[in-house]
Amino acid sequence: MATIPTARTTGSHGLGREAPRRADRPEAPARWERPALAAVLGVAALLYSWGMGHAAIHPYYSSAVRSMATSWRAFFFGGLDTSGSITLDKVPGAFWPDAVSVWIFGPHTWAAALPHVIEGVLTVWLLHRIVRAWAGPFAALIAALTLTFTPVTVVLNRATIPDTALTLLLVAAAGALQKAVRTGRLLPLITCGVWVGLAFQTKMLQAWLVLPVFAVVYQLTAVDSPLRRALRLLLSGAVTLAVSCSWALIAWMTPADNRPYVDATSNNNPFSLVFGYNGLSRFSDDGTAFGAVPATAASRVSGNTGWGMLVNHTVGPQIAWFLPLAVLAVVTALVWRAREPRTDLLRAGFLLWGGWLAIHAVVFSVSNGNHVYYTAVLAPAIAALAGGGLALFRSAYEAGGRRRLWLPSAIVLTVAWALVLDRPTWFASRLLVFAVIFAVCGTFGLWSSGSRASRGLVQGSLAAGIAATLLVPAGWAVSSLHPRYAGASTSPTAGPVGEFYHRALHDPSALRRAELDRPSARDTALLDYLIAHRKGEKYLLATQAAYPAERLLRAQAQPMLVMGGFTGKAPFPSAPQLGNLIATHQLRYVLLTHLRPTTPATTWVKSHCKRIRSGAYGWRTRGNFGLYDCFTPADRRG
Template sequence: MATMPTAQSTGSHGRRRTSRPGEDQSHAPAHWERPALVAVLVVAALLYGWGMGHAAIHPYYSSAIRSMATSWRAFFFGGLDTSGSITLDKLPGAFWPDAVSVWIFGPHTWAAALPQVVEGVLTVWLLHRIVRAWAGPFAALIAALALTFTPVTAVLNRATIPDTALTLLLVAAAGALQKAVRTGRLLPLITCGVWVGLAFQTKMLQAWLVLPVFAVVYQLTASNTALQRALRLVVSGAVALAVSCSWAFIAWATPAADRPYVDGTSNNNPFSLVFGYNGLSRFGDDDTALGAVAGTAASRTSGNTGWGMLVNHTVGPQIAWFLPLAVLAAVLGVLWRARTPRTDPLRAGFLLWGGWLAVHAVVFSVSNGNHPYYTAVLAPAIAALAGGGLALMRTAYEAGGRQRLWLPSALVLTVVWAVVLDAPTWFAAWLPALAVILAVGGALGLWISGAGASRGLVQGSLAAGIAATLLVPAGWAASSLDPLYAGASTSPTAGPVGKTYQSALRDRSALRRVGLDEPSDHDITLLDYLVTHRHGEKYLLATQAAYPAERLLRAQSQPTLVMGGFTGKTPFPTAPQLGDLVASHQLRYVLLTPVRPTTPATTWVKSHCKRIRSGAYGWRTKGSFRLYDCGRQN
């Protein structure tokens, strides 16, 4: 077994010296660094990208991705269909790379998922680079490994959900802030604002959660005068605000007739989508705040909230494997460096990543409910703290004294916590058992090693301890390669947890994945009927909410009027608008479903249009859809 590498760099006279945590590690990498990083990135690429042809793409988002790949109007505004009649209920920024990929490679499932794989691997590489500059190569390697094997990271990077792009851009912002603190230059701070603004385009207000942490860390630790720091923060904040609101402002300034209706809003205002539907309505009882559509909270998960959310039986195994180590590292990093100068870069890093973790944990705990994959944004902070903390404890271990016991104790604590998280399912029971054996052996080796102990014993013991901490989460992460343990495409989770896993145990059909350009027989017969009977109408058909439209839009890029948007409650089109479209021969067919709410528009269809027998378009069973011909009056 190869010995664990040490954090060393070459001095000006060719001598080897131990580099202190927090020292800029940007030059003279040790011989083991690049091979180790390449190995981690290869593992990440395989873990995230294997079997992309059957990736769990989101049925709603992937429908829009195909439409955006074939229409500039749909691309820019995030139109759900090629005509761009109504937008997604999110900003389109996270889906632009996916749409470009589908435009280049064609409407394939793997083409839609490829950008997520690339974004995931880039996040691992970028975090390694940032942590190396902050706490050294040893810390960077641990951080990269911890992030790679975080289960929610692995399963999310195999989906088409905005949080992957959000995480990458926020990590880039943290790196720019770190550079601004270290160099005292303005440009990196402005760059930080740009990255946060771009992150806003992917997940809106969630991107701003890091801003208070960034501001406090810069004001407390940057080398400039207090006034300079404050003024520069104002400039960077203004840049972040301008970039963040750029799309919403352009959409707001565009005449309503020249753009899609903004989903999730009662007033067709993009700012209501951002600050109401995807903002305030998630934190209170009034889900119509700032023009949001009434009743949208019913479409979200109602669980996974409260102060124990991060460690419950579903969310805990997704994100919390290194959580105790991360918290311990943040506390020790601040306490042990309390007497250092204000600008101490190592303490600044612990404040940065610790603040990132704390703010997100509080917000998730008080919001109305969260999908487990929301916690993926915590993974870089936890991984960075784990790497920086172990590097700090390793330095204390090598220095001797009572603080040397923190390193083996932290490794044992992490493995014990892994057993606690795994215990409710006892998933792959041999992994926790092996982790305990490695942890005990590694900790004993470190505890009994004195000043005269061989270097090989210390390095081997440390390697065993670190391997023990990674073993169980790596098993959970790898489980996502099996559809049984990958959760729903709308809410990915790794391992034997969640409703999808329980349903799959009873009926394997619950694992059925949607794909681009993979229509079912039902979809084909319906599309053939609609295309055959279309005579110049603008829209192939209208649907009641996005649910009936998703499958057809994934199969073909056709102009489709999605009435009511994602939830079915968005007031577009109104009944008079629908009547005008029918009267002007822009629309003939409407597909309704009883599983979405009745609206004035759907009531108009039932009273003015003729229902078509399912056998006419090749369906042997009625199912949950009803096709109406508005060219034939009741």
Template sequence: MTAIPAVQPTGAHRGRRAASRRSGRPEDAPRWERPALATVLVVATLLYGWGIGHAALHPFYGAAIRSMSGSWRAFFFGGLDSSGSITIDKLPGAFWPDAVSVWLFGPHTWAAALPQVVEGVLTVWLLHRIVRAWAGPFAALVAALTLTLTPVTVVLDRATIPDTALTLLLVAAAGALQKAVRTERLLPLITCGIWVGLAFQTKMLQAWLVLPVFAAVYQLAAPGTRLNRALRVLLAGAVALAVSCSWVLIAWVTPAASRPYLDGTSGNDPFALVFGYNGLSRFSSDATAFGAVAGTAASRTTGNTGWDMLINHTVGPQIAWFLPLAALAAVLGVVWRAGQPRTDLLRTGFLMWGGWLAVHTLVFSSSNGNHAYYTAVIAPALAALTGGGLALFRSEYESKYTAVPEAQHEPAQEAGGRRHMALPAAIVLTVAWALVLDWPTRFVSWLLPVAVMLALCGVVGLWTRGPRTSPRMVHGALAAGIAATLVVPAGWAVSSLNPLYAGAATSPMTGPVGKTYGAHHRHAPRGVGLDQPSARDTALLDYLTTHRHGEKYLLATQAAYTAEPLLRAKSEPVLVMGGFTGSTPFPTAQQLGGLVTAHQLRYALLTTQRPTTPATIWVKSHCTRIRPTAYGRRTDGSFALYDCNPQA
């Protein structure tokens, strides 16, 4: 795919190209490209991996990762405990790399978070390659740097949450689609379908949001006849569907007795888990749609919805710094290339990334509620449009000064009317928008004058360029303008290295925003890690281990909320009653009684923080409550331990 041309080749350009051929670099690779990319990747690695040994792992997913690392049954089905009695409420694909890492390196917090860091850095590198093939090295570097410094990307890429893997796989799918359009080969299009199917294993239906965009882009821009393009799209779609549903079909044909109970479902149905609990219930007023159980406040966050979702005072500083620039680039990239052939590759890129951004914005705005970190999936689209847009604007800007004059004494004529004004205008727009996003909190207000001064230097330098202006002066002005757009979001991104400004383990976000910031501001947040039990949990584990006499399960807990710290501390079979929400109908009271009678279970830990179920009623009526001092607590608080030994 050709790059956006900035200037016409001159003798100096031809000499550099010849030198590039002799040195083995790509013909259009400038000397600064490799060192600049290496620097960006080092910065990404440092930002994403900072404090990885004390990363705040998601408590629910962290517990499952430790369990999955020690049992093949738990690994394949996503079992919450090592016995694989019940699964997590998601597909397990996103956590397989984390579980493998813990299996290889041991139950360390850094081992669980390491794959997330790797996935984040790979996403930056892959986006650079894709944007470079589309819009050239300048656009690729800007895109990679923009993605690296996006606040939600920085805070998410050291958390055990599926969105990091989802983003990487969808970026890979976009690269395969771009190659399919460019080469007219079928294999890259099939590969695109495979990547989307693998992305489905990480976040289910959200992975399919790009499919309408990808299908439309290929149908509109790929070479070949209309019928041939349509048949290829259908074939790639069938591949994506087959790969997407592979785990669901395996779970469906596996007898219920041979696999864990599927959390989030009322009937142990894998299709209800994917299309109900994690699908229709996100958009329906009926929380139990399609066989799903009702969600909790943690799984169905309120707020962060509606048409202003991406720019509200909580979500906006996480993702929206380049939203106006990206929207402007998408529109002008299509409009300015309107006269080009149908297969124009530059326009195709703007359509693909712009469609990615538009579809996700529409879905997030109409769903029941979103965690701020959900928006990480649109960061590559914003970054690509930012890089591609600035490269396009730079090309139009340069064309004003490189057009051949009619006479030697006349200034060069503008090649595109007032198009050259788009570059300085984009810088001003982006910096002004940064002021708007930061203003409610004034969190990095000391950086705002820096951004304004850099923008003034850049815009004035670009605006006052004359025929005899040194190229270095122009390049310096452009660099100052780009730095101006990055400095404020970079301040928010770097703030997340301080745990105070990294949000909660269950909902990472940067800066002084979100419901958890107030609590963190009053009390220093404690990281959620593996093999790091508190004194209270250690005392409970010691008591249960001492009084265990051959039972399969260490204990039963009411919902995952009570089991999570014990599962992260020690890989033991724990019967999690009710799953994540506490409302999943497993086990039944009859099943629970059978386990107690068969001496497979003795203790049960209940909590007042989750709803009462038939199983918890059975515990209260058939088991004896243990005094809290017996297992190292002064009072029960919201917990109560019961002994269900028939001889007790």
């Protein structure tokens, strides 16, 4: 069996003395490890699943999930309605688990949210496993705790947004890469490519951001010759590309008449959806590129960009509590390990997670706006670096000398930074008091304890210091269990920040969330009217964009023609196509709204169809909608 002479022996104290370690045989767990991990996973499961019956399901995505659960065509292509007339404006991979859950358990809100809870808990468990193999059990426990209590992670895992699956799959890819570096085997590297490819099926190009980091880390730190490492990287890259583009390739090769129209594109091309609308357009001024249609203002947020976005008033409390510690850990580790051999596993781990953090921070900073929950993908890297950094500083503390001061200093820095992040709101001011007290006790104990100090005193001081660093972010995370502090279901955020929170303070109705199979009286009345007057038409209703259809699709899985897709700007159907559907009695009713852009198809409806009085279908007021009957041409009605 080959050994790696520069690996670290990680005993119960985390990072310790230099010693050889077998690359393929994990260290036996200490007595405290499994109970501690079980406790962390239990807390994570409780946080993520609390009140799951009223989870913050995304109104647009969840309507598609219900349709995908009842139709294979809609399931595979990500059709928004059961007929699969048009796709989501995303690839469907992230929603397949949701659809399967709804298919098994029925159209319940908790059934749609369950896969995201499982994905979140699995991510915590997997990160613990990966960090343990890299930096030891102490580092792994800190990483798991940090990830569990990261506020944006908690709110995201309580929603139905693709980033939960993206984060899980990328963490799995990082673990496979770490194993490839540690063992020198090809299979883990290929597995890494598969995981990244599957992550691409959930969030497309964002999954590829880690590839340059993975390639550099493997080329710099893996065993074997440079040429052999490069060839292996090319093979793994080919696997990544094949898995990533598999769905788009299948959809592209399927005749257009046999699949839904690809939303968000002007050319019905799935590659335009992936690389245009959800790719290059994120960096263009007009939001269009490579066949993409212009996006809505809501999907191209104007804030949360620039080099300070990770620490601004809204984003900072979601993700940045351990950011200074993470940066300090990377810089310190690279300096302290500069003279180690090229294959040093400890340094490789800091390069991996530090590169993950850096490349995402750069891309988010230069894009044309980000939802807050995008930053959840940073949480595993920050958590791993926090755990690895504290373990590194603990090892230096136990070794004695001038470096022993780094551990208490890191704790003080983290708690002081919490004061900076929380100060604009003073949301967790009481917790800050306890955090400062714990930090003082912990750092005083660590600073005053010499090499002959009792083991119990050192461990107690360290525990107090770690508790001090976790108290305030945990408070923000737990606050999201109340709907007022959870943000909108379309853009979850924790705590008293963001537009949704301020709107909810003055309008309690904003706290009402979308739910599956629980239509309002207004929606029920419209559905009852449409079903009662349906005379064999293929589509129950056509709507102007997805916005009017979402509520109805969440209530019942019905075939609906969603004209224009999510934004209302996709050129489907054309006016002649719409007229043909009506002439062949495949469609009768159309629901229009002035809140979405006018298209040739909507203009055709207004000129050829008759508007129905809202009272006829049980609505007291029309609101923002108008229902049109297209049973016969308007000029024959007299």
